[in-house]
Every structure is written in C-alpha cells, then in structure tokens.
Amino acid sequence: MEKKETFKIKRETHTVSQRVKDELKAFNQIRRKILEAIGEEELNIPDIADKIDMSKEETMYYVMSLVKFNKLQATAMDDMDEYYFYKIKE
Amino acid sequence: MPNIEKKSFDALVVGGGIAGVESAINIANNGLKVLLVEKDLTIGGKMIMLSKVFPTLDCSACITTPKISEVDRHPNVTIMTNTEVLHIDKQDKHYFKAQIKEKARYVDVSNCTGCQLCEDACPVVVPDQYQYGMVGRKAAYIPFNIASPRVASIDIENCSLCGACEKACPTQCIDFTQEDKEYEIVVKSVVIATGFNLFDPLKIPRYSYGSAKNVITSMEMERHLAPTRPYNHVLRPGDGKMPDNIAYVLCTGSRDMTVGNPICSQICCMYSIKQAQLLMGALPMADVTIYYINIRSFGKGFEEFYEQAKGMGINFVKGKIGQIDELENGDLKVRYEDINQGKLVESKHDLVVLSVGAMANEDPKTMFKADTWKQDEFAFAQQKDLFYTPSLSSIDGVFLAGTTSGPMDIPDTILSSGAASMEAIRYIKQAKVEI
C-alpha cells in the first residue's frame, strides 16, 4: 500500500516556525559535540561540560536526553560516589 | 460552525485525574452514561505521576492504573483526552449544554499500537513536560509508559513537518490532516474534577528557584523517585551529582500571606516525609533535613508515619527559611530562623526541595456563565451547602469532586468523589426530562 504523505498537506497551511528550525539545528550540533567529546572514553557530567564548554546543567539535560533516546548509557560511579560516567551505547 | 457533533450523556465529568476517574466509575456502575473529558493527552492526573503514596508506601501507579483500566473499558464511559471544555450552560432545571473541543492529535488513536517507532524517527527534541523539563522528548511522542491511552501524539507547535514519523509508522496512523473538532454535548448533570495547580516557586525569589539549579520542587523530586523517572537515579539536575545532603522547605507558597495564600495545603508535610523516607532508601548515605513550621500528620496512620520517619533518622528542624543562595559548586546556603534555638542559623545542602503548595485551578470559572460559578476567597470552588451537601457547587446539578473545592490528600479525594458521584446519581435519577 502506498503511504500517504499527509505532512506535505499540512505544510500548505502550517508554517514551521524559525524557533523550531533553530532549536533543531542547535540540538543536532550539541548532540554531535557530546558524542564526539565522549568518543571512546567514559566521562561524567562536569567533564563533558568542560570539554564542550557548556554549562553543567545544560549538559545534564542533553546527556540525560541522549540516555533516554538510547544514544548514551550510564556506567559506573566514581570513587567518591558522586558522579556517574557515561559512554556511547553500542 | 463546521465539524460539530451532537451527543448526549447522563453526566459530564470534567477532569480525568483520580477524582474524575473515581466519579465516572461510580456513576457508570449505576447504569448511567458518562462522558469523561480530560484536557491532557492522558488520564491519570497528578496521581499517576507520583512515586509512592503515604502512609502505606504503595506504588502510586499500581493504585492508579487499575482504576484507569476500569474506567477505560467501562461500557458506560466515553473518554475524550486532549479535549477542552469551552462552555457549560445550564438550560433549565435538569439539563446542561456543553461545548467541547477535541484538539487534533495528528494520530489515528484507534490504529496506534504505541510501538514508539515515530518517536525514534522524530528529530525534534524539546523539554518533556511530564518530566518537568529534566530531560527532552520528541515532537512525536507518547506521554509516558503507563499513559492511558498509550498512543502517540504530535506536538504540532514543535513539529518540523519532516515526515519522518509518518514514514516510520507501521500502521499508517499518523495523519496531519486532522483538525480540531467541536462537539455539542447535552447532559443531565456535571461533575467538576479539575484538580489543583502547584504553587509556582518563582513567586518567592529569595528561594532562588530557577536561578539555582539544584533547587527543585517537590513534584520534580516525585519524578526522580517514580518508576517512570527521568534519570534512573536521584541526581542533581545542576550537574548530575548524587546528592547526599538534601533539604526540604515546607510551606512553600502555603500559609504565606506574602504570596497571598493564607491556607495550608494539607498534603505537603506528608508527601515530604514520604519522599524523605524514599530518599533514605534510595540514598542510604544521605542526610535529609525537613524545615517545617508545624508538621501536620493528621490522617489515618499519618502520625505513626511521621514518628517512623524520625526513627529512620530524618532530621526535622522547626524553622523558617529566610534565604537560599547558590554557591559556586552548585550547593545551597540556607539561612533560617531556628525556632528551638531562637536564632538565625546557616546550613549547607547540596539539593533543596521546595514543598510547593496546592493552589486553586480556576479553569471552571471560564466554563460557566459569568457569576454563576462561585469561588471561595481562595479561588477554590464554592461549596454552597458545606455540611449538608459538601459536593454541591454554586450551580444546582454541578457537583465537586476532589481538590476542586480545596486541598486534600488521595483518600479524602476518593471519598469526596464518592460523595459527588452519589449526589450526581441522585440528581440524574430525579431528573424527569428525557434528553
């Protein structure tokens, strides 16, 4: 069965706002930066924040979102029992 | 107006939280037809979002979900989610006309299997409102795992119309041609179960909510502790550190004339004690301090629960919080008046939880004709005959279930819903007109 493409119909009456476009672009950049920063390593939130030069709380939000979307996973906790490390999910 | 359908029911229940659900089941069990309208994408209200409930520590979802499935498959109940009540007009002695608007979900609910492939495909990430913004969600999404209905929805305001979801959907249930739909409903009685709003802590700037990242609300902590939690652990939103010294600030927005709310919210003491107990379980090494004015553990088994918390080593400090400041490492400096010592004291915590109060939800006011819907001085629904018929609103035939009429806990909400539905059934049975 041929798939209908109703999103194209919606485009005729609904304009996607610039904000949505900008945020989408920004998210993709941040995601790439985080994944690159982690690479082969296991890093905690302050490390990642340092590496990509973003505030810790924003880093937390994006890393946690990437964990939720199955891109990252938490591994062990540091010796001080303070921070989890995160790595790229296979 | 195009797109208007007419339907009739014995009762319209506004609000699909636990009060609305309980009322709908009670009324429907008596052979009466009920329309349950919920403005959110899922029924379950605030209760389904909670971790565990006091004083039994039952898992909240485990108590909510059976009620939700019961209402969902009840042959006498029609549920409309993502639907707003626009107007309810009393026509004569025994019937009402209501205008409702079902907002487009852009998903054919009957065909969605909840497989979440659209969610995987969607590229857009925005803060997840069901996790109070602590993580992101997609623009094509299912609210949470135990949502009812557990089907997808497209957040059109944030959708980039890329079509990825539509291509990914195996049952072809994504449909961007859907439009909002209005209905005219005729009913014999109305139950208002619109619940309460949480106090907005931004109204107390000295608590630094919003600017200090490790100051969170109790509802956010509730999410941290729930099975459908955002982080899988209790972590500081500011930097992902596992907290080990947590403070609770009771009466945030309650019993506080400076924010215009003189009343007590009735639930915060107990949910804070409950969270503190759960935290002791989740973080065995952590210190938990509860700053309070009076502990109001007044319900069945509550005082015993409070004593149990003290026995577990939770630190109760009778004190009034003056100011909360963020330190460089994200920790918080809490300045308070220690009543026992009679002096101003400073303490440090690495996470502060504001136990926010329950405020009136004034939505019903906009639904009824001006001046017919009356509120009390705190903007909760007026109870016209407080002792004789507590569930009666200012409008005959419109009954109040749960926190619509004031703050209350879950057991009281269930009892109040039982009362509202009993009154509604009696009212409907006495209605002579056929509609």
Next chain:
Amino acid sequence: MNSKLNARILVFSTDKISDPAIDMAGLLKLHYPPKVYTIPLPCSSAVKTKWILHAFEQGFDGVFIAADGSDCPYGESCTEKTGDIVKRTHDIMKEKNIDPMRLKMAAICSVCSESFVKQVKSFDEALIKNKNAE
C-alpha cells in the same frame, strides 16, 4: 546470608485475617527467613491433617498454621476447631515418629505482622536446632 541454613516452613494462612498480616509484614519491610511459603485458605479450621502430613512427607521441616483466632469471619468456633486439628495431627505425628514440635499454630490477627515475623523466626530457629540435634 546463606539461605540454606533456614528451615523450610509451610504456612497455612487465611485470606481475610492472617494473610493480610503477612502481606503487611512485607509492606513494613519486616524481614523473615525466605524459605517460609504460604498457602492461603479461606479459614484456618479448613486445614486437613492429610495436607500437613503430606507436607512433612514431601520434605517440609515445619508447618505453621496462622490461625484466624477470634477474628475469624466465619465464626468464633474457629480457634477451637483449629486447635482440635492441631491436637489430632500431633497425635498422629507421634505415632509416625514425627516430632510434634514441627507443627505449630498461633493466632495471627490481620495486623499481627510483627507477631507473625517473631513467630516464624523463632519457629525457624527451633526447627534448625531440632534438625541439628537429630
């Protein structure tokens, strides 16, 4: 803890009275040995001697009847009747050379969670001691 050190105990509980108490022990996170298995019945005076003996034959170290006591929804005679069952069974156990201490009964009311935990713990200890003595 090595769970093998525990005795294997069969509990006959009752739907409305003692089983809720055992549930509440869990709710209150009261701990007791894990080899305590429960079969809920409507009433403790429904336990057949045959079942108890069968449990011993099959390898249970002990049988504990969590009786309704005076709370029984089916009638006050419950305590007496359950007592009779235990007495009759004890007699048969003696004939069969099964130590009567391996069958125990106690009234467990619907909120007697702590009492239940205490009872099964001490029963467990007594059974292990008994076993070691053999």
Next chain:
Amino acid sequence: MKQKIGVYICHCGGNISDYVDVDKVKDVLAKEDGVYVSKTTIFACADSNQKEMVADIKANELDAVVVASCSPKLHQITFQAVTERAGLNKYNYVHANIREQVSWPHSDNKIGATEKAIQIVRSSVAKVRLSQAIEPIEIDTQQAVLVLGAGIAGMKAAISLAKMGTQVYLAEREHFIGGRIAHWDVLCGTEETGKELVTRLYTDVIANKNITLYTGAEMVSSGGSKGNFNVQLKLKPRYVADVCDDKENIKKAIEVCPVEVPDEFNFGITKRKAIYHNFPSEYPQAAVINMDDCTRCGECEKVCDKIDLSQKEETVEVKVGSVLVATGFDSYTPGEGEFGYQAIDNVITLSQYKRLLAISNGELKWNGKKIENVAYIYCVGSRQVEGENKYCSRYCCTATINTALRSNDKFKNLNHFHFTRGMRTYGKQEVFYHEASKQGHVFFQSYGDDPTKVENKNGKTIVKINDILTNRKELEVEADLVVLVTGMVPRAHNTIGDILKIPKGRDKFYNEIHMKLRPVETVIDGVTIAGACQGPKNIVESINSALSASIKSYSFVSSDKLSVEPIVAKIDENLCQYCDACTTACPFDAISKVKSGSKDVALINHTVCKGCGMCLPVCPTNAIQLITFSDDEVENMINVLANEL
C-alpha cells in the same frame, strides 16, 4: 489438566524487580510442565499491559493464566477480569503474590527472594494446571440497607440511599438521634449550628417513606451475609407513649421525679432526672425514662397518664442486603490526674466547655467563679508518647480554635492561652488559627516528651510549659479554667463490630480494605463503614465518607440478584457415611442429612455455604472437597514448595 498456561511476571516498577531476578523467574517457568508462554511486564496492572495480555492469551489460545505480582487482595480481581476478557473462565486464573510476600520481606536477600518467587510461581502453575471453569452462584438479594447509628453520617447515608429508592432501616442506640453534632453551637466554617444541621437531616429522615427509624435500638445478633443479612435489633422502650402531645403533664412528671443524675447531654456539668428530655429541639421530640436511673417510685405516673412503666423490650428482625456502620467515636476520657483532670476542680474537657458556653448567659462562670483566663491543653489522649493512642485526632485543633473564637462573640474579656503540640489547622481551617492569633490569643508549644503541666498552687490553677516558641523558656499561666482538648477514641461499648466481625486497625478504629482503592468497604462483604468509626474525621469528611459508603452499600442492593463466589464444599456421596460431624462443624447450617438411594448422606446447600472449609478436616472418610482447594490442588502446591529447585 491445563496444557497451555500463560505466566506473566510483573516488575511492579522496581518494587519486585529490584529484589527478584524476574528474568530468571521467567526463564525457569518457561520450562515448567504445561507452561506455554512465560513473560515479564513492567506494570502488569497498567491498562495497555492488560490489553496486551488479553491479546496474548487469545493469540496463543492459552487455557489458564498465572500473574505473579502484588498481593491478590489488590489485583486478583483485576487479572481474573483480564482472563475473562480473553474468553477464559476466571477460575482458570491463579494469582501469585511475589511482592508483599517475597520482594518486600526479603529485600535483604535477593538470591533467597528470587528462589522463593520461582517456587511460588511454580506452585501457582501446579494449582492452575488442575483448575476448572466454574460458574457463579446467583442469590436473591434483600433490597434494603441497615444503617447503624443516626449521627450525621448515618442520617446522611440513610437519606441518600432512601432517595435512590432503597428501603432503609436506621437504627440508633440512644433514644435521641444526632450523635455528637447535636450538642454543638455554630460549626466551624459556616453560621450553622449543630442543632440546625441535625434538624435538617432529621426532617429529611422523617419525611422519607423509605426510612424506618428505630431509636433505643441495639444490634444483638446478625446472621447471613452479603445480600442476605438477618439482623436482630433489641428495642429499649421509652416508657412514655409514642405519640405524646401532653407536654404539660410530661413537664410535671419530670418535676416530680426525685432522681437526679449527671446529664450526659451536657457531659455531666448539669443534672437531669430519670425521666428527661434531651434538649429543646431534640429528636424524636419525646421524653424518655432511663430505667437504670429510675427507682420505680411511680410519682411520674401519678401526674401523667402517658407514662407506661409496663412497656417491654422488643426484638425486631430486619432482613437487609447490606449493613452500613456509622457508629461514630467516643471522646477520650482523661485518666484521673491527667493534666489535673478530676483532681483540680476547674479542669474540664473541651466537650464540657462547649456545653458550658452554650448554656451560660451573661457572665461565663465555673463553680460560681467568673472566668477570664482560659487555658487549652491540646492533644489530650492523642499523639501519646506513653499511651496507646499514637494517632492525631485531626479535628480537635480546629474545633478548639473555633470554640475559642466563638466564645468571644458571647462573652467579653476572655483571654485565651493555647498550649499546643504544634497547630494542625490543616487546609482552609488555617484562617481560623490566623484569626485567633490576630485577636491576641496566645499560643505556646511543647514537644510530646516534655508535656505541659497543670498544678494547683495555693488554690490557684497554674499551667506550665517549656515553650519551644520562646527558646524553651518556662512559662506559666494562672488559669480560671483549664480545657483539655480530648481526642477521638474508638467506641468502648461497641458490640456491633464484634457481631459483624469488622477488623480493626492499629489505632483500633474499624479498618477499610484499602485506604485509597476501597476506603469504605470492609473485608466482610456487604458491610461498609462511614464517618468517625473508621478514624477521626470532621463533619465534611464524615459526610463525604457516608455518601461514599452509601454508594457502595447501594451496589449490593440495587438489583434483586447478586452473584456470589462459587467456592463451596462438595460431598462425595460414595465416600460419605453420614456421621453428622460436618453438620455440627458448619457454622452456617448449610449441611443437612438426605437419603441417597439406600443410605444417608450429607448434602450441602450451595447458596448458604460460605466456603470456609470448616467441614473438611472433621470428615472421617475424607468425603469433602472444597472447590479450588481440593486435595489434589493443595498437595500439588505442597509438592512444589517442599522441594529445592
């Protein structure tokens, strides 16, 4: 034998899976004889999962189902319904409790917990393997409800049931209705008095033809069960003719009565005669003679011919489908010397103080002395550190504040000193506390381990506290009157609970099945509870619970048929040698002797049998089996549980 069994193991969102290795349970069960599917699920009870389960049962054509999750008391019915929706009989379902009896009590031992979970689920499979489809038994229902207690909760429940068309018997133990509320003046939050509220309710009760009111009525016995209760009520006579319009002579009769006893209506601060009225707007409006007080001197009979000392106690039997219990509470009675009670003459209870305010005019006096300083001592009999009452009585903080505020409307120059354990004017009631503070009431607070003290010093009554609001400074107030704010305790004299076998909670109040899921039902089917007999409540809360209880009671009587559990005992006639042991053991008279061919055998009446199983162990020939608890089922379960994996 079932050969296509489905097993579903619930994580319970971590409640189970944090301690039990649910995947291991699933894997072991998959290999079990007769098990066709074995799966885990995060929340078995969630609607989407229930739907999945229904689809799964249908798709795999399963013939029996086991769900391993929380206690069967919470969700057995839920999953029986799932099984039924999938086209199976609900008795082809067995529930395995691996939360309350595994993951929680063994959270300290994950290996042991997992092993136990496996064994329990395996034994459930052993049971379900033998399960058979059973159809429910239908019984005729009495479409009537007995409401016990005619306080506000009982009256409100009776009225709402009657308005639904139900026949209601409303039984009040006292000769006057209204319970606790009849005593009070203006109630908190309105301008209505207790008397007025009771009047409105009573007017409705009397006007409704569906309600039969009995006063002086005590429940003496109850038989039967859900749908068919037979309840005996003993009616104490008033010894005054029912229709008594002879007000003048009754007044004379009261005057001539020589007996004086403390008046309960005023909590003993005034006296009444042996023949008495309750208060001016009492209901029913008729005098009564209390025979315990009466000396049978006959003086009253001489002046009033409506008096009839020959009236006899009667017993009536009512047949109802449901019993709604609204028997209320007792006020805590302080022990002798507790905060000076009965030791110091100006120490009284809140109830007494409220009546004193109601009956006093002009100046407020106690024992002839004018009152200016009133000290209220809170939490008397509640939140006890030493005593048994650990709970908070909920209503008293607000009741005291309301009384104190209202007393100023009637009497000037009263000073109020509140000795609290922390005010609990919860919810909107907070505004009254605020108002009292604004009006200059003085509030102190102590902790439970350092209580307020009441002392008599040189004839003066001194109240002392180490006040934590002022850095534990020892403060003293000389009080003209000390009011003990007594809490609510369960009824001391309450045979009803014993007769109906209603379970009690840790606080000794009647216990509901589940505070949130089934808050007004008891484990005794057909018996509901309302108002303060379940635990402390204020008026609004009592009314709400009364209406909730009435909707549940209504569900038992709204139709003339009711389905009951078909779990009954069965006799094997071949084995039965009728000896009458089972007939004697049965508490319900369900077993009788009948002829079967040439021999006598026992016959069980299945609509009367409650399935308790008391007849099982007494049978010398083992001729009786209880459905779902047959020898095969129980012994197969034992076989599994007795052996190591």
